[in-house]
Amino acid sequence: MxxxxxxxxxxxxxxxxxxxxxxxxxxxxxxxxxxxxxxxxxxxxxxxxxxxxxxxxxxxxxxxxxxxxxxxxxxxxxxxxxxxxxxxxxxxxxxxxxxxxxxxxxxxxxxxxxxxxxxxxxxxxxxRQKSYGEQLTESDSFKRYVENGKQGSMKLELKAVTSANAGGLIRPLYEAEPVGLPKRRFTIRDLLPVVPITTSSVDYPKQQSRTNNAATVAEGAAKPYSDYVWTNATAPVRTIAHLAKLTRQAMDDAPRLVGEVDSEMRYGLGLVEEAQILNGNGTGQNLSGIITQATAYAAPITIASPTSIDMLRLAMLQGAMAFFPATGIVLSMADWARIELTKTTEGAYLFASPQGTTENRLWGLPVVDTPAMEVDKFLVGNFQIGATLYDRMGVEVLISTENADDFEKNLATMRCEERLALAVKRPAAFVYGDFGLVT
Known part of the structure; x- marks a missing residue:
């Protein structure tokens, strides 16, 4: 002892x-x-x-x-x-x-x-060595001084507290809450209908063309034929996954750290998922994203010196004229901030007041501002009928000590993965364009 x-x-x-x-x-x-x-x-x-x-x-x-x-x-x-x-x-x-x-x-x-x-x-x-304040308030002299109505004088000898001594005696405070890096919110998934499935792919019929020959005909005359071409389309299920290592000591001593790593891994999947939904090129194990299949922006009508706000309204018109009225707008955070800062000739803000907050809406549609969208680009579309996201397996996190040499090194491997498919069934429902403000 x-x-x-x-x-x-x-x-x-x-x-x-x-x-x-x-x-x-x-x-x-x-x-x-x-x-x-x-x-x-x-x-x-x-x-x-x-x-x-x-x-x-x-x-x-x-x-x-x-x-x-x-x-x-x-x-x-x-x-x-x-x-x-x-x-x-x-x-x-x-x-x-x-x-x-x-x-x-x-x-x-x-x-x-x-x-x-x-x-x-x-x-x-x-x-732990007592501070000067603790020595004073816990002393008998101070207690008697208070009992006497704080009258008269009081003598007290205090033990010296040096920085050298205190540094070794004061135990550090350990905060159990891990401090992580900032995370962005995900919103593209919220715009789409999500359907759970149990298959490795989704097959669906897709109309390729329409030739409408309907006409008025005389009594007894032959009726014209219209021509509709359908094809079979497939949306394959893709896997998004990654691994992370944890020490056994960290899992035993800091259970909240395990939860934080779990959250980080789910967040990592979300980053890739949102990028794939928007920009997946369909090659290899990539999803076929919305932007790569969307219809190019072409203003249906001509107006003088169109602004970004004007162009978004024209994109909505383009979709409506294709019989796909838009349900949402996707912009980069920088482009939405630029639109919000638009002022009248008198200097008043068009959309919001600096002293308050307003919902992200433009022309009656919700605006999703996300870092996954490239600056100076826009996507306007009917997300409800234009595309469907299929969940084959929700986000799953597993921990194992039987991977590689984890057992002998006292490590654990955390695996996080999900399986999903994306079907852009109506590319004409999406209009993708360039503001032309960045060269």
Whole structure:
């Protein structure tokens, strides 16, 4: 057990003095006997009680206490026996003796509390040093000063607290909440209908052309034929996945860190998913995204010097004329900020007030501003009927210690993946264009 510095001389002398008072009240002078009793002397000398304070262990303190306890008990019982034999035992003497034993028991309790504090102290760290403020407010002098109505003066000697000492004594605060990097919100998925599936692909019939020859005909004349061409389309299920390593110690010691890594991995999938929904080129294991299949912007009507706001309205018209009225607009964050900052000739903002907030809407449609959209580009479309997102397997996170050499290195592998398919069924429902503001 690690030694600690303690001054118990006053405490033991007090205990012995109380025992002596009890003996004296009983008519027996035991003061000399107590201080020269072999066990008591051995206990005091063993702890340096007859000299200066030194480093002692708790075991030494307990051993000395036990010796003194036996001596106090033996001499007190002897005093009471002699007093009772002589008939001189009084009620007052008994009360003094009882009080002596109570005081001694309290001393033992104090030592037990000290021992408990030492055992509870983590890693054998020294007890935290009290600050000047704590020394002041916890002192008896200050308490008496307050009880006296804070009148008069107060004298108090404070123990020095140096930065060198305090630095080693103050235990650091450990925050369990991990501090992660900022994350962007995902919104493209929210624009689309999402359908769960259990197959490895989605097959659907898709109309390729329409030749409408409907006409008025005379009675008995042949009716014209219209021509409709359909084809079979397939949206394959693709997997988005990644891995991460965790140490066993991190999993045991910081369970919230495991949750944070889980969140980061799900976020990583979301980043790729949103980019694939918009910009997937359909090659290899990539999805066939909306932008790569969308109809190019071509203004249905001509207006003088069209602004970005004008162009978005014309794109909506283009979709409506193709019988796909738009349900949403996708812009980069920079382009939406530029539109929000548009002012009238008097300097007033068209869309929002700097003192308040407004919903992201333009021409009655919700505006999704996302970093996944390239600056100076826009996408306007009917997301409800133009495309469908199919979930084959939702985001799944698994942890295993049986990957590669994880077992021998005390590591765990976390795997996060999802499986999904995207079908852009009506490319004409989407209009993709360039503002032409960035060269």
């Amino acid at each position: 690690k030694p600690f510095r303690i001054s118990l001389r006053a405490a033991f002398v007090c205990a012995l003095a109380l025992a002596a008072v009890a003996a004296h009240a009983a008519g027996v002078d035991l003061a000399v006997m107590f201080i020269h009793h072999p066990d008591v002397a051995l206990g005091l000398a063993g702890l340096g009680m007859l000299g200066e304070t030194r480093d002692v262990t708790m075991d030494e303190v307990k051993a000395a206490l036990e010796k003194i306890k036996e001596s106090v008990k033996e001499q007190a019982e002897k005093a009471l026996h002699e007093a009772k034999s002589s008939g001189e035992l009084s009620k007052k003497t008994k009360e003094v003796v009882d009080e002596t034993l109570i005081k001694f028991n309290e001393l033992q309790a104090d030592v037990r509390d000290l021992e408990k504090k030492m055992v509870d102290r983590r890693g054998g760290e020294p007890e």
